[in-house]
Amino acid sequence: MEATSSVPTKRNAFNAWLSKQWMPYRQVSLLGWLLGSLVAVLLETFIGTSLAWALGMSDVPALFGFVVMLKQPELLPSIILYLLLIYFIPIAIVVRLTKSIANKIAGLLFRYPLWITALFHIVLLYAVIDVWAVMNDYRVLLAKLMMIAIITTLSLNVVNGYMGEFSCSHPGFLAVGAYTASIIMVLFFVNDKVMGPALLPPALGPFFFPIVLILGGVVAAFSALIVAIPSFHTRGDYLAIISLAFMFIIKSLIENLQVFGGARGFMGQPNLASLPVVFVWTIIAIWTINNFVRSTLGKAMNAVRDDETAADAMTVNTRNTKMTAFLFAAFWAGIAGGLFAHVMRYVNPGSFGIKKLAEVLAMVYFGGLNSVVGSIVGAIGFNFLSEMLRPLEILKWVIIPVLLILVMIFRPTGLIAFKDFDPEELLRPKNQTEEEV
Amino acid sequence: MSRKHFILLTVVLVLAIAALAACSGGGAKVIKVGINAPLTGSIPKVGEGTKYSAQMWLADINKAGGLQVGNKKYKVELVIEDNESKADSAVKANTKMITQDNVLVIIGPQSSKQAVPAGEVANNYKTPMISPWSTNPKTTLNRPWVFRGCFLDPFQGPVIANFVTNQFGFTKAAVLYDIASDYPKGLAEYFKKAWEKLHGAGSVVAYESFTHGDTDFSAQLTAINKSGAQFLFTPQYYSEVALIVKQAHQLGWNKPIVGSDSWGSAELIKLCGSDCYGDYFSTHYAAAGAKGATKAFIDRYNAKYGYVPDDVAALTWDSLNIAKTAIQNCGKLTGKIATDRKCVRDAMANIKNFDGITGKMTFNESGDPSKCAVIVKISDKGEFKFFKQVCPTK
Numbered sequence: 001m002e003a004t005s006s007v008p009t010k011r012n013a014f015n016a017w018l019s020k021q022w023m024p025y026r027q028v029s030l031l032g033w034l035l036g037s038l039v040a041v042l043l044e045t046f047i048g049t050s051l052a053w054a055l056g057m058s059d060v061p062a063l064f065g066f067v068v069m070l071k072q073p074e075l076l077p078s079i080i081l082y083l084l085l086i087y088f089i090p091i092a093i094v095v096r097l098t099k100s101i102a103n104k105i106a107g108l109l110f111r112y113p114l115w116i117t118a119l120f121h122i123v124l125l126y127a128v129i130d131v132w133a134v135m136n137d138y139r140v141l142l143a144k145l146m147m148i149a150i151i152t153t154l155s156l157n158v159v160n161g162y163m164g165e166f167s168c169s170h171p172g173f174l175a176v177g178a179y180t181a182s183i184i185m186v187l188f189f190v191n192d193k194v195m196g197p198a199l200l201p202p203a204l205g206p207f208f209f210p211i212v213l214i215l216g217g218v219v220a221a222f223s224a225l226i227v228a229i230p231s232f233h234t235r236g237d238y239l240a241i242i243s244l245a246f247m248f249i250i251k252s253l254i255e256n257l258q259v260f261g262g263a264r265g266f267m268g269q270p271n272l273a274s275l276p277v278v279f280v281w282t283i284i285a286i287w288t289i290n291n292f293v294r295s296t297l298g299k300a301m302n303a304v305r306d307d308e309t310a311a312d313a314m315t316v317n318t319r320n321t322k323m324t325a326f327l328f329a330a331f332w333a334g335i336a337g338g339l340f341a342h343v344m345r346y347v348n349p350g351s352f353g354i355k356k357l358a359e360v361l362a363m364v365y366f367g368g369l370n371s372v373v374g375s376i377v378g379a380i381g382f383n384f385l386s387e388m389l390r391p392l393e394i395l396k397w398v399i400i401p402v403l404l405i406l407v408m409i410f411r412p413t414g415l416i417a418f419k420d421f422d423p424e425e426l427l428r429p430k431n432q433t434e435e436e437v
Numbered sequence: 438m439s440r441k442h443f444i445l446l447t448v449v450l451v452l453a454i455a456a457l458a459a460c461s462g463g464g465a466k467v468i469k470v471g472i473n474a475p476l477t478g479s480i481p482k483v484g485e486g487t488k489y490s491a492q493m494w495l496a497d498i499n500k501a502g503g504l505q506v507g508n509k510k511y512k513v514e515l516v517i518e519d520n521e522s523k524a525d526s527a528v529k530a531n532t533k534m535i536t537q538d539n540v541l542v543i544i545g546p547q548s549s550k551q552a553v554p555a556g557e558v559a560n561n562y563k564t565p566m567i568s569p570w571s572t573n574p575k576t577t578l579n580r581p582w583v584f585r586g587c588f589l590d591p592f593q594g595p596v597i598a599n600f601v602t603n604q605f606g607f608t609k610a611a612v613l614y615d616i617a618s619d620y621p622k623g624l625a626e627y628f629k630k631a632w633e634k635l636h637g638a639g640s641v642v643a644y645e646s647f648t649h650g651d652t653d654f655s656a657q658l659t660a661i662n663k664s665g666a667q668f669l670f671t672p673q674y675y676s677e678v679a680l681i682v683k684q685a686h687q688l689g690w691n692k693p694i695v696g697s698d699s700w701g702s703a704e705l706i707k708l709c710g711s712d713c714y715g716d717y718f719s720t721h722y723a724a725a726g727a728k729g730a731t732k733a734f735i736d737r738y739n740a741k742y743g744y745v746p747d748d749v750a751a752l753t754w755d756s757l758n759i760a761k762t763a764i765q766n767c768g769k770l771t772g773k774i775a776t777d778r779k780c781v782r783d784a785m786a787n788i789k790n791f792d793g794i795t796g797k798m799t800f801n802e803s804g805d806p807s808k809c810a811v812i813v814k815i816s817d818k819g820e821f822k823f824f825k826q827v828c829p830t831k
Binding site for chain 1: 476477481518519521523524525528529530532533535536537538539549550553554557562573575616617618619622623648649
């Protein structure tokens with residue numbers, strides 16, 4: 001407890017009361033929380049719309065009321081009541097009621113290999129997201145874009161956070177992935193006016209989509225070589241400049257490639273990036289990147305970041321480490337780009353400019369360097385904030401930078417930085433204390 | 438709290454929610470019109486004009502006590518979303534307005550780079566959308582639900598080429614355009630094609646480009662100066678036009694400079710000053726010397742917001758009134774959003790000779806209006822004076 005003064009003040013009493021109320025929830029496993037959320041979203045599916053009408057809202061608040069809050073502040077009490085009735089209270093109740101059984105199931109699952117437990121949780125998580133999103137296509141689109149933002153942020157964090165370099169070429173890798181995947185898909189599986197009839201039956205598209213995405217990632221990784229080779233012996237500012245130049249080269253290149261639409265953009269991508277597809281890719285990305293940064297190679301990256309000479313002296317192959325990390329990050333950025341192109345079903349070089357760079361960097365530094373959880377929080381938080389503040393128009397571009405500055409002052413490395421993400425710890429049943437008592 | 442109490446509380450809560458849900462009467466019946474505008478980003482003046490026009494339009498309807506459809510009066514609400522001048526934000530904004538706010542019609546986005554992907558969304562969700570200002574053919578191509586309020590680039594290019602040929606009798610043209618933006622690039626190509634058709638291959642003696650964000654054009658302008666061109670055509674946005682014209686004059690260029698509808702912003706004269714006086718551009722309407730409804734609109738806008746509205750504002754005004762006419766022609770709103778959207782779309786496609794402030798409009802089967810272009814001369818006072826009207830030949 002953080003009791004700062006010995007005299008019990010009203011505030012301390014409240015804090016004590018709060019922590020006492022919170023006590024039972026400390027023993028709730030992730031499984032319990034997921035079950036609670038599932039009940040809440042199911043509740044919303046069945047009575048959300050009529051409840052929203054009864055409370056004077058025109059529809060279910062799409063993003064927990066974030067979007068309407070600033071447009072119609074008079075609805076604020078209704079929104080809070082709605083959130084309490086649909087989300088907070090049902091989750092609190094279900095979580096408490098199912099606490100022991102959820103812990104038992106989690107304990108049972110824990111005896112099996114980790115991947116089975118993880119799979120079980122992931123399926124449940126997907127169920128929650130799916131039920132929540134299908135209420136409204138705006139939610140589906142946002143969920144997809146948020147997941148793509150997570151992949152992008154994570155991949156940039158590998159270079160900027162774990163390896164401690166300042167790379168600015170990520171929009172370029174996104175663009176390479178996006179265009180590669182789009183062009184292959186349209187060329188092979190779509191009867192397009194520009195690219196001609198499909199070379200393979202369009203029905204095969206969904207099966208080849210993952211392969212094409214990976215191909216996009218591989219091409220992005222190869223293009224990363226262009227940055228990596230000349231910047232071998234440079235660090236810090238020099239790498240930033242070289243990578244920035246790379247971003248502009250890619251953008252200009254696409255603008256001048258008339259075959260692919262130039263500045264007018266390229267469209268006609270098949271509608272294959274559905275919510276489950278993007279979700280699976282996001283999970284794979286989190287899993288792989290988390291394993292990568294926790295591996296020996298990940299530790300080597302940290303060593304290079306902290307002191308390259310010392311790392312070299314301690315037999316770390318710094319050149320190899322830097323190269324691998326950079327190409328790995330570019331690969332995932334390419335995948336994210338391919339998914340982005342197929343969600344928007346339109347790409348133009350203008351989407352991959354300096355604005356995108358600012359956005360991705362903001363997500364990384366807002367969430368936290370050197371942290372997988374931080375990147376996830378950063379991507380989701382930034383997207384939420386950006387959607388929420390949109391009605392403020394120009395003020396939005398004052399508030400978001402100010403928030404970023406505040407984060408940089410009070411938490412210079414981001415909200416959740418330098419934290420290891422351990423799935424085993426996350427999925428563990430939380431009833432040990434209960435059994436001990 | 439014992440377990441018994443806890444369960445009791447749960448039951449009470451569930452009942453309360455059920456009761457609340459049961460007594461709901463459904464939402465109030467209003468017509469929602471979505472506005473997808475670039476309020477922030479690189480062209481905020483365009484977004485501002487869109488917003489102001491829409492607010493004036495709404496004020497008119499509110500003054501009349503609502504929108505009369507059949508024998509019922511409906512309250513009208515505007516849902517204004519900022520697309521930040523970005524393609525993905527425009528798609529997000531459209532999806533939100535269609536699926537969350539349940540708008541009946543969408544007006545916007547203005548620039549083609551947002552209108553092309555946003556039009557795809559509107560078409561997929563079967564929601565009528567009018568882009569007032571997007572001149573890229575792809576915006577409406579094969580999209581029965583998407584319309585536009587202006588003429589297209591393939592029409593504007595020849596208009597300018599013909600105008601210069603007839604007016605000055607020139608045979609050698611120079612073009613300076615931004616290769617990284619789709620609008621200037623497209624228009625430069627259409628112009629080049631039309632000019633070479635009139636004067637033969639090689640008659641465009643200088644075809645120079647720069648990249649978005651450049652502010653120094655001296656290299657290109659020097660080349661143009663040396664090329665022996667008789668005039669310069671530059672289809673750029675107002676902020677770049679001011680720089681190009683000023684730098685051209687500094688380098689000793691004293692021949693005419695001709696532009697396109699992207700010049701027609703209230704900001705142009707503020708930035709460019711006397712350097713732009715005497716130049717010509719093609720656009721959708723001319724503010725100075727306007728008559729009738731057009732003058733009434735300009736005067737009202739000027740009185741309310743303190744400057745003469747540019748073509749975006751006028752085209753938005755027309756698009757909103759097309760939407761209004763379509764809703765009224767629909768006759769009856771069922772309250773089922775999908776049915777009503779279909780009804781409005783069909784009514785919109787059937788509008789004949791709509792009398793707008795930017796000219797008469799009839800949509801063809803691809804949702805594009807056939808309407809006249811106006812050649813404007815920038816007067817010695819910096820006003821956009823009507824010079825000539827060019828109509829499509831049928």
